[in-house]
Amino acid sequence: MHEMEAFRKLQPERKQDADSSQEQIELNSSVEMRSPSPVCHIQPRKLRFASPPIDEEPQKRSSPIHTRSSAAAAVSPPYRKVRALRLFDTPATPKTILQKSRNHLSAAVAADVARKNQIEERPRSLPLHNRVKDNFQPQWNVNPFTPDSFLARNKKRCRTQFGRDNLSNRSLQIFLNSEEEKDDGEGDENVELVQAPKRLALQDTNISRYQKEFLEISLIGIGEFGLVYQCLNRLDGCVYAIKKSIKPVAGSFFEKRALNEVWAHAVLGKHDNVVRYYSAWAEDNHMLIQNEYCNGGSLQSLIQKRCLVESELKILLLHVAEGLRYIHSNDLVHMDLKSGNIFLTKMPSLHKSNTLTMAKEFYEDGMDGIYEELSNTECITTYKIGDLGHVTSVKEPHVEEGDCRYLPFEILQEDFSNLFKADIFSLGMTLFEAAGGGPLPKNGPEWQKLRNGEVPNLPTLSTEFNELIQLMTHPDPEKRPSSTSIFNHPILSSMESKSKSQLNQELTIEKRKNEILLRKLREAKKLLKQYEQNERVNQTPTAIMEQRCLRSYSRKKNTPCKMGGLRDSNKNVINKLNY
Ligand SMILES: Nc1ncnc2c1ncn2[C@@H]1O[C@H](COP(=O)(O)OP(=O)(O)OP(=O)(O)O)[C@@H](O)[C@H]1O
Numbered sequence: 001m002h003e004m005e006a007f008r009k010l011q012p013e014r015k016q017d018a019d020s021s022q023e024q025i026e027l028n029s030s031v032e033m034r035s036p037s038p039v040c041h042i043q044p045r046k047l048r049f050a051s052p053p054i055d056e057e058p059q060k061r062s063s064p065i066h067t068r069s070s071a072a073a074a075v076s077p078p079y080r081k082v083r084a085l086r087l088f089d090t091p092a093t094p095k096t097i098l099q100k101s102r103n104h105l106s107a108a109v110a111a112d113v114a115r116k117n118q119i120e121e122r123p124r125s126l127p128l129h130n131r132v133k134d135n136f137q138p139q140w141n142v143n144p145f146t147p148d149s150f151l152a153r154n155k156k157r158c159r160t161q162f163g164r165d166n167l168s169n170r171s172l173q174i175f176l177n178s179e180e181e182k183d184d185g186e187g188d189e190n191v192e193l194v195q196a197p198k199r200l201a202l203q204d205t206n207i208s209r210y211q212k213e214f215l216e217i218s219l220i221g222i223g224e225f226g227l228v229y230q231c232l233n234r235l236d237g238c239v240y241a242i243k244k245s246i247k248p249v250a251g252s253f254f255e256k257r258a259l260n261e262v263w264a265h266a267v268l269g270k271h272d273n274v275v276r277y278y279s280a281w282a283e284d285n286h287m288l289i290q291n292e293y294c295n296g297g298s299l300q301s302l303i304q305k306r307c308l309v310e311s312e313l314k315i316l317l318l319h320v321a322e323g324l325r326y327i328h329s330n331d332l333v334h335m336d337l338k339s340g341n342i343f344l345t346k347m348p349s350l351h352k353s354n355t356l357t358m359a360k361e362f363y364e365d366g367m368d369g370i371y372e373e374l375s376n377t378e379c380i381t382t383y384k385i386g387d388l389g390h391v392t393s394v395k396e397p398h399v400e401e402g403d404c405r406y407l408p409f410e411i412l413q414e415d416f417s418n419l420f421k422a423d424i425f426s427l428g429m430t431l432f433e434a435a436g437g438g439p440l441p442k443n444g445p446e447w448q449k450l451r452n453g454e455v456p457n458l459p460t461l462s463t464e465f466n467e468l469i470q471l472m473t474h475p476d477p478e479k480r481p482s483s484t485s486i487f488n489h490p491i492l493s494s495m496e497s498k499s500k501s502q503l504n505q506e507l508t509i510e511k512r513k514n515e516i517l518l519r520k521l522r523e524a525k526k527l528l529k530q531y532e533q534n535e536r537v538n539q540t541p542t543a544i545m546e547q548r549c550l551r552s553y554s555r556k557k558n559t560p561c562k563m564g565g566l567r568d569s570n571k572n573v574i575n576k577l578n579y
């Protein structure tokens with residue numbers, strides 16, 4: 001009772017502390033604001049193990065929290081492992097967010113209790129967020145897969161750090177729970193689940209993720225929104241394109257655009273004809289987006305050097321139409337399709353070395369030369385749609401007009417009734433530009449003409465291709481083909497239209513199939529060999545005898561005069577085996 005009263009006396013201060021904790025939570029986006037009362041979230045059971053050993057510091061056991069701990073010990077469910085997993089912070093669900101906020105509040109309460117009881121603080125590194133209150137900035141997280149986490153597995157060290165502290169935050173309890181279970185005889189492996197109570201929010205670390213994780217190689221592009229750098233990820237060794245907003249994004253028009261881009265990428269996931277997205281984060285109020293690096297640069301930079309021939313245009317059309325088909329199938333529209341937002345990746349002949357190695361192996365099997373030809377393919381170009389900053393949903397469109405050189409008239413008139421076809425118009429304009437019709441006008445009579453159905457025929461293109469461009473840029477959006485009908489257009493499906501690179505692609509697919517089949521064949525051969533060897537090893541003396549008898553019988557039949565001698569030697573062998 002006396003202990004409970006002491007506990008209740010702490011309430012006003014605890015409330016105050018909860019308020020300051022609340023501030024912390026608001027700063028940290030990963031923690032939900034609506035937090036329950038701190039008092040009801042003290043998890044007393046684990047604190048029993050935070051209390052000092054009975055024989056060492058008995059006076060500390062009078063702490064109200066400790067008293068409560070023993071009372072609740074019996075009812076606390078043994079979900080230690082599950083809780084420990086939650087400490088890794090992902091994925092954040094409403095439930096985990098709520099729990100994190102509880103951690104904050106519990107920590108604040110615990111710190112208060114500690115102060116009240118004038119418990120000597122000793123230096124310790126965990127839990128990190130308990131120190132935020134004392135202006136201690138956490139410097140790191142505990143990654144369970146790194147050698148650092150080994151420290152946390154060290155039972156002795158952990159006990160010293162935590163065993164006598166009077167803290168009640170949830171993660172500490174998880175740690176202590178593992179200690180409890182160890183004490184109960186469960187074994188040392190439980191301790192390894194110890195983790196800092198929460199991961200550091202980016203804003204807490206003050207370390208530039210960009211600098212820490214990436215090595216900047218070069219500036220590869222400057223857009224209206226961002227600077228794009230080619231970067232090497234220090235950890236995985238792969239090259240990425242990182243787009244950094246030029247201006248601070250918070251509260252500006254660019255904020256929505258940046259978020260739009262990230263959201264669109266996240267929804268669109270992975271498609272061969274859409275630039276792949278890896279991650280996004282904020283630094284100093286700037287947005288950074290880590291994307292797939294397209295080593296062929298943009299289509300814009302390519303057509304600044306030369307126009308594309310019809311066979312190349314068909315590949316471009318095929319790929320971009322396929323990317324659009326995918327975007328449109330998600331009820332999204334790009335709204336800024338143009339040569340500057342189409343990127344190229346150039347892949348050298350696939351598995352060249354693999355194929356060669358395999359070819360050599362198969363020469364031995366009498367498959368000479370079959371794979372030799374397969375290793376002589378060229379680079380394969382893939383066109384990818386990028387820069388998803390203007391993407392919007394057709395269901396609830398929020399149209400931020402893209403580049404006016406590529407936009408149809410209806411969009412400028414704010415008619416958003418057929419946004420899919422706006423993308424088709426932009427693609428038509430891009431083809432026209434890439435085929436040599438550019439540079440495209442930004443306004444004026446030329447601009448008007450292109451929107452009035454007066455797109456001129458280009459002499460370098462076939463009639464069909466010219467007609468297709470004119471159809472795609474038709475003033476009436478309804479008349480323009482859909483991305484699916486472009487994809488299935490006869491101009492793209494006929495064999496003659498297949499360029500060398502398209503054929504290369506098909507060849508590559510077939511090569512992949514071949515490789516798989518050959519691998520399977522090789523494995524089957526190995527298995528057969530192994531099986532034969534095992535058979536030989538596992539043969540019993542009787543079986544060997546039978547086999548030899550059979551052999552000698554057949555020999556006898558063939559060479560009757562020699563069989564007697566052979567039969568005798570076989571007998572000797574069998575006798576030896578029997579002994
Ligand atoms: N993934 C990538 N791989 C290679 N280069 C890229 C990549 N992303 C962007 N770039 C280069 O950076 C330039 C600008 O990129 P992006 O279009 O994404 O920026 P932006 O600021 O949105 O441009 P804008 O709004 O002017 O179209 C591109 O034209 C291209 O040269």
Ligand SMILES: [Mg+2]
Binds near residue numbers: 387
């Ligand atoms: Mg762009």
